[in-house]
Ligand SMILES: Cc1cc2nc3c(=O)[nH]c(=O)nc-3n(C[C@H](O)[C@H](O)[C@H](O)COP(=O)(O)OP(=O)(O)OC[C@H]3O[C@@H](n4cnc5c(N)ncnc54)[C@H](O)[C@@H]3O)c2cc1C
């Protein structure tokens with residue numbers, strides 16, 4: 418099989434090594450979102466491809482991140498909806514008791530199905546899935562240690578580093594010893610925590626805080642920032658904090674922790690510092706949700722060619738190629754925004770680049786949705802960024818109650834806003850409301866196609882869908 422790269426690799430492998438090792442057209446380390454799609458795409462075209470995976474076939478998303486956490490979001494939503502139905506008299510005399518083992522079983526069944534689906538995809542595409550831990554000996558040579566401890570050396574004409582990231586555990590005295598939960602462990606609990614302390618009011622922290630609150634836990638969220646989701650506009654994070662607090666979640670903001678005692682799952686005691694004062698918070702469990710660390714340490718990337726940034730991400734250009742021609746890095750480990758859909762976009766960029774097309778990461782759309790209830794969805798510029806850059810814009814904002822479908826759902830919480838340029842281009846859109854994530858693609862499409870906001874304003878949209886509300890929002894944009 419020939420080289421995948423349009424430019425021949427600068428690295429020449431010694432003939433003897435190639436003879437000894439298993440040699441592939443494409444060698445992928447890590448079977449996460451981008452890595453697995455690249456493996457499947459080239460193997461389906463007849464290339465000799467291997468993908469090395471040490472634990473999670475298909476990566477974090479289907480095993481321990483996006484999909485299982487959204488499975489929990491749904492279980493928590495069912496409990497919440499049942500409670501709402503009792504309040505409104507639809508059910509009477511119902512005693513709700515959450516069976517956490519059943520919540521976990523529903524999640525496990527989904528994950529098992531997803532893993533089986535991934536294994537099938539490997540078989541059907543012809544990409545070899547090689548179980549084991551990979552470590553670079555050279556940029557195009559990886560030593561794999563399989564679960565039995567046996568070692569094998571693989572080489573690739575083209576190599577993709579797709580090793581993802583893991584939860585950060587801060588070096589606070591006693592925190593690691595307390596065996597804190599991460600997103601992986603919390604998805605395996607068989608009992609609802611009596612009092613969950615969540616460290617970090619970002620994506621992971623807020624999604625799990627609401628899940629566990631709705632399943633019956635007392636929940637306290639600690640963050641060093643003065644508001645949740647610091648990167649969002651202040652009106653958005655303030656509103657979401659208000660909605661979560663109304664469900665009974667307690668927030669300790671502008672706070673940091675200086676020590677932890679006890680063991681998560683039994684009792685934990687956390688020393689919280691706020692405005693120079695220290696207090697003690699007792700809980701049953703503690704969850705670390707304070708960001709991610711790239712899985713790039715200890716796998717031979719520092720030597721002989723240092724491929725890493727000072728924060729441990731693999732250094733890449735806007736084609737996701739490292740300093741070594743023919744070696745690419747994708748997804749979280751390359752410092753791409755930490756979303757599965759961005760990793761998928763990385764796959765398409767590398768695939769196109771290898772086929773000689775001019776694909777790159779510059780200026781690509783990065784939409785996102787936080788799966789709290791209500792959801793928070795965003796695309797484009799934030800309002801505070803436009804203000805900071807002194808960009809002139811017109812803004813429309815409506816409460817979600819103006820999206821009439823929300824009234825049928827009896828959930829009118831939140832609001833939506835859009836910022837539009839002097840020349841009618843959509844600069845940014847944010848929605849905090851039920852089903853907000855589903856509103857993004859139509860706005861994205863208009864932005865990508867360079868259509869004026871009036872293209873959405875003037876659509877005939879089915880009544881009463883949530884998307885219909887976009888028409889009313891865009892009608893509210895002030896005239897030029
Ligand atoms: C709780 C949680 C919820 C999330 N929810 C969402 C969401 O709803 N939507 C969204 O878009 N994003 C979400 N994310 C982010 C998303 O999961 C990540 O951005 C995405 O999974 C990154 O994919 P990746 O391919 O870069 O890495 P991963 O999916 O982590 O894949 C890396 C793979 O490499 C393997 N690996 C690592 N090192 C080695 C080695 N040395 N040898 C062999 N194999 C190795 C790992 O086992 C892993 O399977 C969530 C993240 C978390 C933590």
Ligand SMILES: NC(=O)c1ccc[n+]([C@@H]2O[C@H](COP(=O)([O-])OP(=O)(O)OC[C@H]3O[C@@H](n4cnc5c(N)ncnc54)[C@H](O)[C@@H]3O)[C@@H](O)[C@H]2O)c1
Pocket residue numbers: 587616617618619620621622624639640641642646647672673674706707708709754755756785786787788
């Ligand atoms: N729905 C989704 O798309 C989704 C869901 C989960 C995760 N993710 C991705 O995973 C990434 C990681 O999520 P995350 O929640 O771990 O990180 P995050 O960066 O979103 O939030 C971390 C939070 O922890 C706080 N923090 C950090 N150290 C602290 C300390 N010592 N004391 C107090 N507070 C501290 C930070 O101020 C921040 O608010 C996200 O950025 C996102 O890209 C996406």
